[in-house]
Amino acid sequence: MSRMVKDFIEIADHASLDELIERLTAVRDSLPAEAGAQLRLQGCDVFGRSLSIAYFRPQTAEEAECEARYADAYRRSRERDLERLQEELGVVCKPPRRGGQLRAVA
Incomplete structure (x- = not known):
């Protein structure tokens, strides 16, 4: 693993x-x-x-399998949290470039 x-x-x-x-x-x-x-x-x-x-x-194979089942749901929840935070702050983020990191742009 x-x-x-x-x-x-x-x-x-x-x-x-x-x-x-x-x-x-x-x-x-x-x-x-x-x-x-x-x-x-x-x-x-x-x-x-x-x-x-x-x-x-x-990580064991069983732990990796369990994590994989919930990875998509976790990613979607983080995206919702980010969108909610952006709305509260009035900030728009550009999608990350390949290999890059997400950056907030005012």
């Missing part, structure tokens, strides 16, 4: 520093090379704390 998806791993159960290091090492070794993983401590003293690892992974 060509698209990367953000995913999360929660690490809540660790009794010692050695166990935590082993678990983090195992997670790191299992992640894709382009994961760009980030580690965060989440929570508070009342509800507890956990470690959360956010990383990017390739």
Whole structure:
């Protein structure tokens, strides 16, 4: 798949520093090379704390299929939002050129 998806791993159960290091090492070794993983401590003293690892992974075929089903509806909703915003601002946008970006023209 060509698209990367953000995913999360929660690490809540660790009794010692050695166990935590082993678990983090195992997670790191299992992640894709382009994961760009980030580690965060989440929570508070009342509800507890956990470690959360956010990383990017390739999109699965099932996720791509689901996204493709809704891509056209999403594009149309964004176009309606843009048209409504243009009407509110009194701005007219030219259609994007091939390979170019949409620009607002007053």
